[in-house]
Amino acid sequence: AQSVAQPEDQVNVAEGNPLTVKCTYSVSGNPYLFWYVQYPNRGLQFLLKYITGDNLVKGSYGFEAEFNKSQTSFHLKKPSALVSDSALYFCAVPPPYALNFGKGTSLLVTP
């Protein structure tokens, strides 16, 4: 079965520091991998996706993700965190029709 795992329930980072939100995947064949963000009481917003090609994928709001096939990971990164980045982040994989989401990682950026 296609699945993703987000090993951290919460990540805390100081504003201005780099951030990483982790995601590992388990898929058969070529993986399609997605990151979404959810702000409180809002729907999910698409950040970026990996389909094929460059291992470093750039997305919205300055986020990027690195696809690592040997480590089966697709970690979300940002060089300099903002307080406004505080939200719930979901990694997802499609198996086979809709997206299956990880349980989410709560990111808290402190001033």
Place this chain on the structure above:
Amino acid sequence: NAGVMQNPRHLVRRRGQEARLRCSPMKGHSHVYWYRQLPEEGLKFMVYLQKENIIDESGMPKERFSAEFPKEGPSILRIQQVVRGDSAAYFCASSQDILNQVQTGPYSGNTIYFGEGSWLTVV
């Protein structure tokens, strides 16, 4: 270009009543997905529909829940005889018609776009 529209945003129902949640996909999208988000449980897939067809309902509870996406009008998620455990946020999402995309399998890598959700509270 309007996004995925869901209504109502908030709905309160007494136990035993019916809840109807509506979803209008983005313009040009003919694929609709419903998800449920329970407190502390993350986002769970419920059902995937195309116009007039249910493609995958593997995440739908077997009783009291139904979904449709008619030829005309929005997709409807219907919950009959609601119970307190149905209290949750219900999200609709949509994607483009995959027949227009290069396919390497049932899923072609289309992005799914979400609505703002409908929060159901059962009292």
